[in-house]
Amino acid sequence: MATQDVTPLDVERIRADFPILEREIDGQQLVYLDNAATSQTPERVIDAISDYYREYNANVHRGIHQLSQEASIAYEEAHDRVAEFIGADGREEIVFTANTTQAMNTVGYAWGLNELGPGDEVVLTEMEHHASLVTWQQIAKRTGAECKYIPITEDGYLDMAAARELITDDTEMVSVVHVSNTLGTVNPVSELADIAHDHDSLIFVDGAQSVPHQPVDVKAMDCDFFAFSGHKMCGPTGIGALYGKEHILEEMEPYLYGGDMILKVTFEDSQWNELPWKFEAGTPNIADGIAFAEACDYLDDIGLERIHRHEQQLAEYAYDRLTEWDDVEVYGPPGDDRAGLVAFNLETTHAHDLSSILNDYAVAIRAGDHCTQPLHDVLGTAASARASFYLYNTREEVDALVEAVDEARQLFA
Numbered sequence: 509m510a511t512q513d514v515t516p517l518d519v520e521r522i523r524a525d526f527p528i529l530e531r532e533i534d535g536q537q538l539v540y541l542d543n544a545a546t547s548q549t550p551e552r553v554i555d556a557i558s559d560y561y562r563e564y565n566a567n568v569h570r571g572i573h574q575l576s577q578e579a580s581i582a583y584e585e586a587h588d589r590v591a592e593f594i595g596a597d598g599r600e601e602i603v604f605t606a607n608t609t610q611a612m613n614t615v616g617y618a619w620g621l622n623e624l625g626p627g628d629e630v631v632l633t634e635m636e637h638h639a640s641l642v643t644w645q646q647i648a649k650r651t652g653a654e655c656k657y658i659p660i661t662e663d664g665y666l667d668m669a670a671a672r673e674l675i676t677d678d679t680e681m682v683s684v685v686h687v688s689n690t691l692g693t694v695n696p697v698s699e700l701a702d703i704a705h706d707h708d709s710l711i712f713v714d715g716a717q718s719v720p721h722q723p724v725d726v727k728a729m730d731c732d733f734f735a736f737s738g739h740k741m742c743g744p745t746g747i748g749a750l751y752g753k754e755h756i757l758e759e760m761e762p763y764l765y766g767g768d769m770i771l772k773v774t775f776e777d778s779q780w781n782e783l784p785w786k787f788e789a790g791t792p793n794i795a796d797g798i799a800f801a802e803a804c805d806y807l808d809d810i811g812l813e814r815i816h817r818h819e820q821q822l823a824e825y826a827y828d829r830l831t832e833w834d835d836v837e838v839y840g841p842p843g844d845d846r847a848g849l850v851a852f853n854l855e856t857t858h859a860h861d862l863s864s865i866l867n868d869y870a871v872a873i874r875a876g877d878h879c880t881q882p883l884h885d886v887l888g889t890a891a892s893a894r895a896s897f898y899l900y901n902t903r904e905e906v907d908a909l910v911e912a913v914d915e916a917r918q919l920f921a
Contacts, residue, residue, distance in 0.1 A: 514814045522810065523900045525550035536870035539905045544689050544717060544849050544896035545874050546739050549803075553742060556802040560795040567791055569768050583794050586801035587784060590749050593804040594715075594734065595725035600783040601757065603750040604797050608716040609639040611735035611750035612683075614787060615712060616643040617763040619756075620681070626652035628680045631709075633658045633666055633695070634886050635688040638879040640714050644683055653680070660886065664691040664840035672703060679709040686724075687717035690880045690892065691840030692823065692847045694718075701730045710756070716740055720807070720898070721848055722816040726751050738796065743803035747796035750787070757783050764789035815899045819848025822897040822906055826850045829910045835917065839887055849896035851878070854913065856920040859891040865919065866893075869912040 523529050526548045531538045540548060560582070566575035568583045587599035596602055605611040624630070630644045634657050641655075648655045658671045675682060682704040687694050697713050704711040712733040718724055720741030726734045733756075737748040752760075762769055762780060767790035772779040780786040807815065827843030827850055830836050835855035840846055854862050863875035874894040877884045884890060895909055 514811070514817050517810065517814050517818045517899060519818070519900060519902055525552070525806075526900055527551060529900060533867075533870040539869075539871045539908045541895040541897065541901065541905065541909060542872050542874050543898040543901075544740070544878075544894065546745070547720060547742050547898050548900070549744065550742055550806055552806060553744065553799050553802045556799040557744060557795045560798055565795075568794055569785070579794055582798050583792070586797045589801035589804050591751075593724075593808070594719060594736075594749075594751060595727050596751050597727070597754065600754050601751055603752070603757070603784040603787040604792060604800075605735075605748045605750050606746055606793070607737045607739070607748040608637075608714060608735045609643075611733075611748055612639045612643045612712070612714070614750055614763070615733050615752070615760075616647045618760045618787070619710075620644070620647040621651060621763075622761060624648065624651040624653040624680055627678060628653040629676070629678045630655050630681045630683065631658065631671075631674050631679050632656070632683050633685065634660050635664075635666075635691055635693065635695075635880065635883050636683065636685055637689060637714060637716070638881070639716075640683045640685065640712070641882065644681070657882075658684075660691075660693075660883075663842070664688075664693050666693070666695055668696065668699070671700065675700075675703050675707055675709065677707050679704065679707050681710050681712060683712040683714070685714040685717070687715075687721070687847045688840070688880075688883075689717050689849070689896075690851050690878045690883055690894065692849045692851070693841055694845075694847055697731065698729050705730070717847065717849075721812070721819055723812040732756055738800040738803060741803055742806055743800045744796040747793050747800045749800075754783065757787070760787075762786050762789065766790055768792070810899060816848075818899060819897045819901075820844075820846075822901055822903065823848045823850055825903055826895060826897075826906045826909065829906065830913070833917065836913070839892060848898070849894060851892040851894040853889060853892050854916060854920070857916055859893040862893050862913070862916050865916045866909070866912045869908065869915070871909055871912045873909070 564578040566579045568580040591602045710732040713731040715736040719736040734751040739745040769786045769789045771781045824843040838852040859875040
């Protein structure tokens with residue numbers, strides 16, 4: 509995957525921003541390689557949360573007093589900042605959710621239950637995260653629609669010829685993961701958007717594994733919906749965002765009621781608030797929303813192109829080291845054409861056992877199906893080990909991973 513030349517990251521300086529990276533486990537320096545699940549949080553994002561609670565903790569949009577005004581302004585500006593971060597037109601197109609999963613469910617319930625019916629189709633991919641696959645699977649069951657799946661090739665790419673056949677005039681929604689959290693595949697979402705729109709279908713892009721790691725422009729992508737989570741991009745847990753084109757969100761009915769999503773209520777009926785508030789029922793996650801915006805600032809200050817290139821180099825290095833052994837299988841595209849993660853299996857060792865052994869060396873990875881059980885069925889394995897990299901990881905940490913894997917190889921030889 510070719511990228512333009514960018515200034516290398518000063519990783520040691522970046523690591524100083526993350527206090528948890530100083531932690532030792534049983535006297536060994538922590539090597540944190542589980543970033544696709546949850547990234548670590550820099551001091552300035554932690555400070556944004558504590559500043560809110562220390563200085564202006566109040567509910568938003570409901571008070572005339574000073575604290576409420578300050579909280580409301582900060583929360584609204586956080587929507588503006590997140591919109592800017594992904595190239596949306598403004599806060600009207602950004603709904604704060606708990607995470608990517610809730611964003612998927614918001615569209616499933618608010619759009620899918622009203623728009624889908626017998627004869628309609630939802631096209632997904634074999635590499636979808638459960639957040640996408642299960643949501644549309646269950647919405648289809650309730651509405652009588654049908655789910656179809658774009659297959660993957662042997663080397664972990666989407667079969668685009670099959671995609672063009674599967675997406676037809678019966679397709680109402682295409683839901684595709686931007687970057688696979690298991691294979692590391694970066695999918696051609698703009699091309700899929702063109703195909704979908706040629707058939708008057710909408711497209712929903714799961715950006716949980718792309719937004720933290722590379723520049724994203726939803727307008728250039730021309731997706732109709734896009735979702736991502738704060739906790740994977742140096743932000744706090746419990747906050748994420750749903751992007752939707754404004755005219756589509758305007759037409760959608762909310763599915764959660766009460767609190768700030770209301771404009772006017774009578775005993776007979778209710779009117780909904782303007783966007784994005786009509787989809788944010790009840791007291792929102794104010795502190796984490798503000799910190800979410802701070803995480804966007806932090807990543808932009810470092811530079812997404814630089815982060816992207818750094819991770820690619822680490823992933824390629826890890827791929828090359830791990831594939832030196834015949835008894836290690838690495839899943840997905842070649843090392844020079846993948847996002848910053850590597851999922852693999854050791855022939856003699858279950859992924860859970862391997863992860864436990866690596867933990868003895870203070871190397872933290874993920875083991876399991878990574879919320880992609882159907883994909884693992886396609887791959888012919890129940891689970892895999894996954895090392896995923898971020899802006900603060902180093903080649904030396906990749907070496908520590910490989911050395912620990914080799915210890916496991918020797919143990920189970």
